[in-house]
Amino acid sequence: MSTTTTSLRAFTAVLGRDVFVTGRELPSFLAQVLVQPVALLFVFGKVLGQLGYTQPGYAQILLPGMIALNAFLVALQNTSFPLVLDFSYSREIEDRLLAPLPISWVAVEKMLFGALRGLFAALLMFPIGLLMLGRVSWDLSGLPFAVLCMVLGSLAGGTVGLTVGAAVPPRRINIMFAVILAPLIFTGASQFPWAQLHDLRWFQIVCAFNPLTYVSEGMRGALLPEVPHMAPWVCVLALLLACLIFGAAGIKFFLRRALD
Amino acid sequence: MTTAVDVADLVKRYPKSRHNAVDGLSFRVRCGEIFGLLGPNGAGKTTTVGVLTTRIVPTSGKVEIGGVDVGRDPVAAKTKVAVVPQRVNLDRSLNARQNLLFHATYHGVGRSARHALADELLDRMGLAGKARARVDDLSGGQSQRLMIARALIHRPEVLFLDEPSTGLDPQARLFLHDRIEDLRSEGITVVLTTHDMDEAEKLSDRVGIVDHGRMLTVDTPSELIRSLPGSGTMDVTIRTNGLTPEAAGGTLAEIPGVQRVERIGRPSGEGGAAETRLRLYVAGETTELLGPVAARLHERTVTVTDLALGSATLEDVFIDLTGRDMR
Numbered sequence: 054m055s056t057t058t059t060s061l062r063a064f065t066a067v068l069g070r071d072v073f074v075t076g077r078e079l080p081s082f083l084a085q086v087l088v089q090p091v092a093l094l095f096v097f098g099k100v101l102g103q104l105g106y107t108q109p110g111y112a113q114i115l116l117p118g119m120i121a122l123n124a125f126l127v128a129l130q131n132t133s134f135p136l137v138l139d140f141s142y143s144r145e146i147e148d149r150l151l152a153p154l155p156i157s158w159v160a161v162e163k164m165l166f167g168a169l170r171g172l173f174a175a176l177l178m179f180p181i182g183l184l185m186l187g188r189v190s191w192d193l194s195g196l197p198f199a200v201l202c203m204v205l206g207s208l209a210g211g212t213v214g215l216t217v218g219a220a221v222p223p224r225r226i227n228i229m230f231a232v233i234l235a236p237l238i239f240t241g242a243s244q245f246p247w248a249q250l251h252d253l254r255w256f257q258i259v260c261a262f263n264p265l266t267y268v269s270e271g272m273r274g275a276l277l278p279e280v281p282h283m284a285p286w287v288c289v290l291a292l293l294l295a296c297l298i299f300g301a302a303g304i305k306f307f308l309r310r311a312l313d
Numbered sequence: 314m315t316t317a318v319d320v321a322d323l324v325k326r327y328p329k330s331r332h333n334a335v336d337g338l339s340f341r342v343r344c345g346e347i348f349g350l351l352g353p354n355g356a357g358k359t360t361t362v363g364v365l366t367t368r369i370v371p372t373s374g375k376v377e378i379g380g381v382d383v384g385r386d387p388v389a390a391k392t393k394v395a396v397v398p399q400r401v402n403l404d405r406s407l408n409a410r411q412n413l414l415f416h417a418t419y420h421g422v423g424r425s426a427r428h429a430l431a432d433e434l435l436d437r438m439g440l441a442g443k444a445r446a447r448v449d450d451l452s453g454g455q456s457q458r459l460m461i462a463r464a465l466i467h468r469p470e471v472l473f474l475d476e477p478s479t480g481l482d483p484q485a486r487l488f489l490h491d492r493i494e495d496l497r498s499e500g501i502t503v504v505l506t507t508h509d510m511d512e513a514e515k516l517s518d519r520v521g522i523v524d525h526g527r528m529l530t531v532d533t534p535s536e537l538i539r540s541l542p543g544s545g546t547m548d549v550t551i552r553t554n555g556l557t558p559e560a561a562g563g564t565l566a567e568i569p570g571v572q573r574v575e576r577i578g579r580p581s582g583e584g585g586a587a588e589t590r591l592r593l594y595v596a597g598e599t600t601e602l603l604g605p606v607a608a609r610l611h612e613r614t615v616t617v618t619d620l621a622l623g624s625a626t627l628e629d630v631f632i633d634l635t636g637r638d639m640r
Contacts, residue, residue: 056388059421066418073415074406144402148463151366152419153391313327313360313369 063154064162071166086127086174090119091181097244098186116182116189117199117276118243120175121268124203125210126238128171132164132214133221133229140310141223150311160219160307164211164300171207195275198285202275205292206268212296213264215303219310241265246273248281264295316377317471317502318342318365323374325360325526333372334360336526342471347493347503349517349534351510351627353635357526358506362473365504366396379470392420395464399476401456403448409459410435410444413466420467427466434462437495439488454485461492471502478512490516510628520627524635537630545599548577550590550619551610558589561615565593568605572596588618599624 075082098112098119139146149159183189221229240256240263247270250257260266271288273280318341325335335357342348352358363369364376367387376383383390404412410431417427435441438458443451451459457477464472474493478486493516496503507513513520514534521531530537553561562574573594595602599622610617 056386059392060388062421063419066415066421069418070404070407070415078406143405144398144400145404145406147396147398147402148404148416149419150368151391151394151396152416153388153421155388311368313363 060154060158063152064158067149067152067154067159067162068166071162072169075170082170083177085130086123086170087177087181090123090174090178091185093122093244094119094178094182094185112186113189113277114246114273114280115244116178116186117272118241118245118269119182120178120203121206121265121272122238122241122243123178124171124175124206125213125241125265125268126171126234127174128167128207128210129214129217129237130167130234131170132167132211133218134226136163136215136218136307137221137223137226137229140219146311156308156311157304159311160215160304163218163307164208164215164303166211167214168204168207168211171210172203175203175207191276192278195278198275199272202268202271202288202292205289205296206265206271209264209268209292209295209299212299212303216299216306219303219306237263237265242269246270246280246282248283264292264299267291267295315344316341317344317346317379318348318504319375319377320361320365321375323361323364323376324372325357325364325369326372333526335364335371338374338523338526338528340521340528340531342502342504344470344502345497345500346518347497347505347516349513349520350504350506350523351508351513351520351631352506352523354508356523356635358523359475360526361523362396362475362504362506365471366394366473367391392467393470394473395467395469395471396473397457397460397464397475397477399479401448401453401460403451403456403459403463405448408445408447409440409451412448412459413463416463417466422467430466431462434466438462438492454481454488457481457485457489458492461489465496465501469501471504472496474503474505476507476509477505478507478509486512510626510631514627522631522634529634534627538625538627541625541630541633545595545597545625546623547593547595547599547602547606548590548619548621548623549593549606549610549617550588552588552616552618554614554616556613556615558591561589561610561613562591564609564613565591565606568602568609570595570597570602570605 094115098115101107102112150156217229217233240260242260243265247257247260247266267288270283271285274282274285321339323335323338324333326333338357338361350358350361360369364371365378365383367383367390371384378390379393381389381393404415407415413431413434414427417430422430435444438461440455440458440462443455448456478489481489493503505513505516517534519531519533520537522529551561558576562576565571566574571593575592576589577592578590607617
């Protein structure tokens, strides 16, 4: 049997293992991916709106952003956290590293699986958002592009997660939240339209470095075309670039950790 | 006889290190043999096994497993090897049996074959009752056995065992040794790294002693022991009958073939009945000196109460080659 066939079969089996484990840990996985975005959506979209602190319609802007946030961030966390643990105390990944497939494929599998989790978490936000906000006025013709942004956003999240997970030493995992995740959450244009930031120019520039911005903007532009937004092609191009850059960096760091 | 593992001029220097961890190491392991790789801590054993199992990229040199160049085709090499590491690296998200099944799936073992093999291996490793146990609930010995079962399920050509009996109780150790002996009869090549000289001597067909990244010697344990100068010993317990123990020792040291006499233990018994134990280190065959030793002691009217022959162990060979200094 050729090496490629062997490797492809092993790749499928390794991915199958991750899907199997997720199935067994579904309740904890759901809690992990839903509590935070649902809480954000509830407080910013519902509570502040009812108290009159946000303009009517803010919830509409927030929901696509929350879906984008979930796609990107869940993919990122689900790639990076297990990797940090795997490379430190558990060493569980060794069995995968010794499976008959190239080591870089194991990295790709980790990233792809994180992205699948992100995509799943983002899809879950649709019914939850509808239920919570009661009514959404989306342009449904934009749905295919929104889905494309979700897929690219999950993949970008997976690649960033691979880079972070393979580059952060285990003893630094606690500061990962403070210096990586929190800034990503709040500079990703998921709670505000990026195109309207012209009075906060420096912040707009900062946000432009966050791949999440392009997921949020792409989704908002597709579903709420009347809200000022970034050009769709810019979003796709930026996300493809992010996947390419972080994917390459992630695989490089992964190889450095996996091989001596 | 065909070669299972071929290491030629292997060099590995880690980044930021001032010397080579492996420094021109060469050896061959024959198909179906149990090969013991011995060496002090930091000698380069783990690095060598790491290179052989594709996890460490060598600086130079060539390494082959079953004719496959590990550096050129790591994926093919990985189908031929299995590793049982020192530290437990089982999949904690899966139970014992699932650990075997998923590992077999990675290696492309068919569905019905892997189920049958998993049950058979669990049974053989004394884990039949633990098939559904969580990995965290297994004892050290059980985890070890499960890792061996996992390693065997994809029918490797070469099995690497890293310090397999560290931390095991005597029962678990014996069980493990029996299972390793079984592998020999199945024709699986085993490369064993260990600090336990008794284990290496008992299990290995041949051993290689590594130090400072180089292979010092490769041979069967018995041949290595025989080659050690002063490898035989004779313990003589005597009642000196007036002669001082030093004088008795001195007279024995004069016998041709005796290299050195050492007093061991404390004198026992009262007054004239005091017994002294002396150990004679012998260059050649110890049995040939039985007569001369007895005759010499008889001449000096020394009573012999016990006489025991001993031989050097692999540990003596190891210390002789690698020195007494701690690393």
